Amino acid sequence: xxxxxxxxxxxxxxxxxxxxxxxxxxxxxxxxxxxxxxxxxxxxxxxxxxxxxxxxxxxxxxxxxxxxxxxxxxxxxxxxxxxxxxxxxxxxxxxxxxxxxxxxxxxxxxxxxxxxxxxxxxxxxxxxxxxxxxxxxxxxxxxxxxxxxxxxxxxxxxxxxxxxxxxxxxxxxxxxxxxxxxxxxxxxxxxxxxxxxxxxxxxxxxxxxxxxxxxxxxxxxxxxxxxxxxxxxxxxxxxxxxxxxxxxxxxxxxxxxxxxxxxxxxxxxxxxxxxxxxxxxxxxxxxxxxxxxxxxxxxxxxxxxxxxxxxxxxxxxx
Amino acid sequence: xxxxxxxxxxxxxxxxxxxxxxxxxxxxxxxxxxxxxxxxxxxxxxxxxxxxxxxxxxxxxxxxxxxxxxxxxxxxxxxxxxxxxxxxxxxxxxxxxxxxxxxxxxxxxxxxxxxxxxxxxxxxxxxxxxxxxxxxxxxxxxxxxxxxxxxxxxxxxxxxxxxxxxxxxxxxxxxxxxxxxxxxxxxxxxxxxxxxxxxxxxxxxxxxxxxxxxxxxxxxxxxxxxxxxxxxxxxxxxxxxxxxxxxxxxxxxxxxxxxxxxxxxxxxxxxxxxxxxxxxxxxxxxxxxxxxxxxxxxxxxxxxxxxxxxxxxxxxxxxxxxxxxxxxxxxx
Numbered sequence: 001x002x003x004x005x006x007x008x009x010x011x012x013x014x015x016x017x018x019x020x021x022x023x024x025x026x027x028x029x030x031x032x033x034x035x036x037x038x039x040x041x042x043x044x045x046x047x048x049x050x051x052x053x054x055x056x057x058x059x060x061x062x063x064x065x066x067x068x069x070x071x072x073x074x075x076x077x078x079x080x081x082x083x084x085x086x087x088x089x090x091x092x093x094x095x096x097x098x099x100x101x102x103x104x105x106x107x108x109x110x111x112x113x114x115x116x117x118x119x120x121x122x123x124x125x126x127x128x129x130x131x132x133x134x135x136x137x138x139x140x141x142x143x144x145x146x147x148x149x150x151x152x153x154x155x156x157x158x159x160x161x162x163x164x165x166x167x168x169x170x171x172x173x174x175x176x177x178x179x180x181x182x183x184x185x186x187x188x189x190x191x192x193x194x195x196x197x198x199x200x201x202x203x204x205x206x207x208x209x210x211x212x213x214x215x216x217x218x219x220x221x222x223x224x225x226x227x228x229x230x231x232x233x234x235x236x237x238x239x240x241x242x243x244x245x246x247x248x249x250x251x252x253x254x255x256x257x258x259x260x261x262x263x264x265x266x267x268x269x270x271x272x273x274x275x276x277x278x279x280x281x282x283x284x285x286x287x288x289x290x291x292x293x294x295x296x297x298x299x300x301x302x303x304x305x306x307x308x309x310x311x312x313x314x315x316x317x318x
Numbered sequence: 319x320x321x322x323x324x325x326x327x328x329x330x331x332x333x334x335x336x337x338x339x340x341x342x343x344x345x346x347x348x349x350x351x352x353x354x355x356x357x358x359x360x361x362x363x364x365x366x367x368x369x370x371x372x373x374x375x376x377x378x379x380x381x382x383x384x385x386x387x388x389x390x391x392x393x394x395x396x397x398x399x400x401x402x403x404x405x406x407x408x409x410x411x412x413x414x415x416x417x418x419x420x421x422x423x424x425x426x427x428x429x430x431x432x433x434x435x436x437x438x439x440x441x442x443x444x445x446x447x448x449x450x451x452x453x454x455x456x457x458x459x460x461x462x463x464x465x466x467x468x469x470x471x472x473x474x475x476x477x478x479x480x481x482x483x484x485x486x487x488x489x490x491x492x493x494x495x496x497x498x499x500x501x502x503x504x505x506x507x508x509x510x511x512x513x514x515x516x517x518x519x520x521x522x523x524x525x526x527x528x529x530x531x532x533x534x535x536x537x538x539x540x541x542x543x544x545x546x547x548x549x550x551x552x553x554x555x556x557x558x559x560x561x562x563x564x565x566x567x568x569x570x571x572x573x574x575x576x577x578x579x580x581x582x583x584x585x586x587x588x589x590x591x592x593x594x595x596x597x598x599x600x601x602x603x604x605x606x607x608x609x610x611x612x613x614x615x616x617x618x619x620x621x622x623x624x625x626x627x628x629x630x631x632x633x634x635x636x637x638x639x640x641x642x643x644x645x646x647x648x649x650x
Contacts, residue, residue, distance in 0.1 A: 023538040030432035105341035125633040130566020205337040233456030235569040
């Protein structure tokens with residue numbers, strides 16, 4: 001969202017005194033709603049920071065959750081915290097290359113036109129798809145015997161819940177944001193830049209790799225951070241495809257693969273479990289985990305602001 | 319020398335073609351995956367639709383008991399039961415979605431207009447990150463705030479004891495209600511609308527506004543009559559996008575809406591807003607353990623298929639709505 005292009009129509013010395021009453025009321029309502037909106041945001045952030053600081057103890061970050069009824073025995077959320085990090089990394093490791101690839105194809109190649117149109121609307125449709133539907137799709141896909149090696153198989157039945165399954169479906173959640181942002185960045189580069197590169201004998205793909213993608217890097221970064229924010233915020237896919245088992249339940253003793261083929265939990269799943277509506281019902285733990293999750297979200301938002309702020313002052317194509 | 323250039327170009331072309339093919343294949347795979355999703359979900363959903371016919375969408379009986387019977391028939395390996403009349407869930411989805419979208423639309427339009435045109439520069443610098451932040455707060459955190467703050471607030475202060483007593487035989491009024499779901503959902507989807515609306519309003523050429531101002535029309539009226547009107551397609555597109563989000567919101571709504579398959583009745587007057595219900599998406603989340611029971615699994619996929627179809631339709635409407643703006647050259 002850049003505001004630099006649009007200078008307000010409003011002249012500096014104009015006042016609303018001469019306006020009709022209805023117009024002045026409208027402007028007043030706009031002020032009230034704008035300030036209310038800021039107040040709601042501030043209330044949410046401050047509420048969770050205050051409650052988080054009240055309940056967060058350092059040992060919560062280094063102990064594992066345990067199913068128990070009293071607050072002192074339920075432990076902390078080390079595994080869910082690591083789960084969020086692992087799952088976010090895995091999902092974006094799929095979503096970023098695929099998303100950038102799709103964006104490059106749509107913006108630079110885009111033939112046959114039919115496929116381009118279909119792809120465009122497919123990505124748009126994906127952005128509007130509820131994550132609970134994606135999760136159910138994943139539940140079919142990963143219980144197919146051929147994909148059994150990505151999760152656990154007991155008595156010939158594929159469980160279909162693992163970090164691989166959850167990350168694959170979560171990458172679809174992040175994908176539309178990466179595609180949209182990268183594409184916007186590529187389209188903002190004027191065509192004479194491409195022509196200059198072709199003129200010195202560069203191929204199309206070399207131009208893309210050496211000129212266009214570096215120039216679109218801030219947009220790619222923005223898309224990645226927005227996508228990551230959406231991925232770590234998701235709960236439905238975690239509950240259905242990661243199992244929501246509080247701690248890591250490795251499929252076997254193989255160091256990394258066993259863990260990734262096993263089930264686990266993330267901060268969102270942990271909060272859902274510990275909310276009064278969940279099975280755990282330990283609100284103080286939920287507040288502490290929500291605080292940590294909010295810090296992640298705030299950090300990602302800050303990152304987007306910094307990148308957008310920088311690209312606003314960066315060199316513009318003439 | 320000449321030959322060299324030609325050789326290089328030959329090699330270059332093939333390299334380009336390879337890249338184009340590779341990327342095209344990637345795009346094709348993603349599209350195929352989405353089509354597979356449609357096919358898989360509808361295939362799994364079919365038994366439930368086939369058994370109930372159009373009655374699936376109608377009312378009749380207690381939907382919670384029906385779900386229980388469906389689940390048990392698969393769990394205890396008896397003859398599969400599929401009877402399912404989803405109207406209370408559908409009605410709850412409609413009321414919550416329409417309520418939240420209606421409130422959020424008015425608020426988002428005013429806030430977007432304010433942010434683009436009338437807010438002082440300092441406030442604009444605050445509003446833009448705030449919109450992004452509110453859009454990125456996880457829904458489970460909204461749900462937690464709802465269930466620990468909003469729901470008790472409604473349950474203890476807004477609903478009177480006599481109101482609770484009046485409906486006790488049928489439902490419990492705990493505060494988990496339509497009102498709680500609509501209020502929180504409004505806060506969740508308004509930022510999405512504001513972001514889309516703001517992009518559209520910003521794309522309106524300044525000259526058009528200057529023209530109106532030059533005729534002596536004040537800034538407020540100018541902006542509403544010229545900019546907001548021009549951006550109408552974007553308003554539709556943003557609203558549709560937010561509707562899709564509201565429709566599919568499962569986690570937060572499952573936490574604050576009460577989790578009862580009850581159709582809130584507008585005839586009940588004020589109590590209507592305090593009545594619990596359970597929309598479609600929340601029903602899936604609350605019954606995930608039912609995936610192990612075949613009839614229940616088909617029923618859950620049938621619910622998912624309805625959501626999938628509705629949100630795909632909304633995407634199509636959103637895409638179509640944006641076309642007029644492109645036609646007269648204002649691309650947000």
